[in-house]
């Protein structure tokens with residue numbers, strides 16, 4: 001299993017001014033309190049991601065941006081999970097979770113940039129990325145990389161916040177977007193990023209796009225590679 005495809009310092013951009021330096025700095029700050037702040041409010045999305053991944057019984061699953069590994073206990077025991085993340089403090093918490101809970105089926109945890117994975121082509125049955133796409137400096141390039149490591153018949157399973165098209169929520173998201181670098185994610189992430197990426201790759205199949213609780217704030221997206 002390859003490790004540490006790394007990130008280039010100051011690497012930009014294409015996503016609300018975020019780059020890997022901002023992201024690693026933000027998640028070094030978030031890591032100690034991440035579970036306290038984000039475990040409950042984003043649990044339903046992780047459950048949806050795991051329910052979709054669990055359909056790949058016995059499969060090898062890549063979890064990109066695994067963070068502190070909150071989704072790990074939700075995966076079916078038959079799955080073999082490889083988790084990668086750009087943030088060492090987040091990854092260390094995931095490793096501690098695996099040790100302390102005695103979770104089985106975790107094949108490896110690696111410090112790695114989701115845009116440059118140290119894995120061979122077509123080796124995973126599914127790539128899951130809960131709450132990660134809005135964090136990545138180059139979401140389209142990352143999606144291409146996930147597609148590369150996916151077996152034919154495999155799927156990319158995403159949950160993330162998709163910005164509102166209009167109205168007060170959209171205005172608030174645009175206001176919050178000025179704080180993207182400090183937050184470590186992009187609150188106004190438009191569906192068009194995914195939509196345009198899919199439109200340019202007509203062989204891919206969008207099998208699900210569904211707003212989920214709480215309050216339809218997050219969107220579950222499933223994409224199959226034929």
Ligand SMILES: C[S@@+](CC[C@H](N)C(=O)[O-])C[C@H]1O[C@@H](n2cnc3c(N)ncnc32)[C@H](O)[C@@H]1O
Nearest residue numbers: 027065066067085086087090113114130131135
């Ligand atoms: C909002 S957290 C989500 C963590 C976890 N998936 C969850 O559901 O709680 C985003 C994670 O993506 C990671 N991340 C950001 N950019 C990344 C990149 N280029 N490659 C891999 N992981 C990245 C961050 O370090 C952070 O742990």
